[in-house]
Amino acid sequence: MSSFPALLHTMPLPEDLGRALCVITGASKGFGRAVAQAVAGLVTPGSVLVLAARSGDELRALQAELDQPGPGRAGQAGVRTEVVVADVTRTEGLERIVQTSKEAFSESIEHIILVNNAGSLGDVSRYTKSFTDMAEVDSYLSLNVSSSLCLTARVLEAFPPNPGRRCTVINVSSLCALQPFPSWVLYCTGKAAREMMFKVLAEEEPDVRVLNYSPGPLDTAMQVEARSNTADPNIKKSFSDMFAKGQLLTCEESCAKLMKLLLEDTYTSGAHIDIYDL
Template sequence: MNLEQRSYLLVTGASRGIGSELALQLSRCVKPEGSVVVLLGRSEQCLAQTKAAILSQPAQAALSVHSYSLELATAKAADFARILNETLPSGGGQQFERAIVVHNAGSLGDTSKHAREIGDTEALEQYYHINLFSALALNAEFMRVFAKQPKLLVNISTLAALEPFPSMTHYCTVKAAREMYFRVLALEEGSASQTLVLNYAPGVVDTQMTLQVQSESHDTGLAAAFREQRESNTMLKPAQTVEKLLQVLRAQKFKSGDHVDYKD
């Protein structure tokens, strides 16, 4: 895959961790002249830092970079439509050789609860809105706006989408649902379409999310495993897993809709 194209690039959860690194490294790949980078996240201050880091790269100074602080717990399709419309150039999406969206935003959920204890439907609705419903709403608008352009859709997945982990009921179920959505989308669009879908599992990465598991999980074995990896410095850094993702994209040995893990 040639990533060095005139692109529209949108990254969710771009304010910190893997999302910020994704935005930084992918923005280095795209052709600066005529490309647009859109950063979505919760923290306006952290998004500003990601934006500044992107524009501090001399080769990328010509990039058009936009950032939007957005609460995914209440975000609707109209919010994403507005952001896409505001960041498109006057000629619409026709100027882009590729449109890329990276669905990275997500939260862990309550790891202090056992599966048998989870039943608060209001809390579940909010959690699923953040982690699933908002991603589907954004993706629908993205597919509509860039209907005629080649598209790359990356869902930041996890091994927990495929295998159960104690104390991670919220995370496992929502990641499984999200990955299945993208697999169905890839199947429906077909291999002959201009839409390429990848479910990428970044591995165990040194982020706020793994710190949360370490400190809050009711499963002492899982918490200890994360603690040991962090203390032994064997936990991946965001830059490492994003570099691997770029290698996977450039090699493009996967089929649309595939699940590819950092360890593959």
Template sequence: VGGGGPSLGKTACILTGASRGFGRSLALLLAPWLEAGSVLILVARSREALAELEDELQCRFPGLKVSSVPADLSTEDGLQVVLRGVQDKLPGAEDLERLLIINNAGSLGDLSKSFVDFTSPAEVNSYFAFNVTSALCLTSSILNAVPEHPGLCKTVVNISSLCALKPFKSWTLYCTGKASRDMMFQVLALEKPDVRVVNYAPGPLDTEMQQLARTKSGDPEVRQQFLNMKYSGQLLDCRVSAQKLVNLLLEDTFHSGAHIDFYEI
């Protein structure tokens, strides 16, 4: 970053769900604000898409150390792969000015089912393993792996949703998962006043997930609601929403633990 403007300083940033949609846009918009020597660790399931993004970032920001860790966070093994990858790639903490953990990975669950259709504990547990458990265990493990030192700023971002606050028919798993994550990170903010925590709801994004929402939602009203948003141009470009999050991090004036919606900024 030239011109001595704001920057996130020398940062170790871990971003999950980095290979497409919001995560990909965020990686590209965050990179210019990370000082030379910073480390950007990209996590996602798709090896090819990650490799492509890593090449693009490395090419555009040669001062940045970019590495990707392909792994499935819904499994215990996948989580261990990510933790080992992060520990290997973290620079000496004494050089770091900021640790930034962005929990963006997530899935919708089976939107065709209503509440009373969820009778299989295995299906429900598998959903929460990926959407709640992995975010908790990954964040706490990374926080533990980076030794405290004066001047190190730690920031944790949870990519949240309106669904964390408001119920939607046929979205049992997604709403519950998002509400759980918001509460989980509010507890972190209370317990660790030295860690900056924010739950950021990026608004209705024009992504593959949104396409699933308008085609697979079991409830016809909800399906229609999402179709209307698409055809009346209400869906947001991922880059527009990701830029708001970057600005939020640069200004760093939010109340730790707050739920901040795209439309509130």
């Protein structure tokens, strides 16, 4: 496991995120996995992590890793982990996540944290004019937009904020929520829609802390896909150059900045904050 305490030691911060119930989608790999590892060391005893993804084997491997005793690990901190193998595009998948969260909840929980991380790049090998199949587009939007809206609504319904309990909702966003990338029409559309969704939530629910966090160009499987399959030559070259020049970020580096934001808790609710803003 990466040493998140080492990454955070240089930052004067509050010590923890409290006794939390933290739900993380897309937790089995990449940035979602890094978030789970980081949160495990920053919540207090009695907390629960609900880790959701479609890959059961990877989730259970992460659970076993987190449950081991050691500095910055859930086992050391008295934190329980629950895994939910679920397809968030299906109603039963969302129900399974919320039901597991309800069963894990106790009245001693003082902070509900939802990290909407699950998502996909989509087909970046084609341009906008080729997307004539409505079913294909609907399928993409179901995973990348509808699921995060419906899960967020279900979590807020199950755990409404009250004076004794904080609630934080995080959307893993992207520069693509703000800027158009040729041949990335699905990804840009999905990220832009999610961004606005959570900005609206921030306006509607002043007692909920909402953050759109853009983690930057991460060294993940999605980045490999981007630099391999992107149709637009300029975008493809940009990602290839970042990789060749060692300019990609590790998930741990970016996640440490996200944890800093959450610990300080001074951001404007609903704001879009890019890692390069920090």
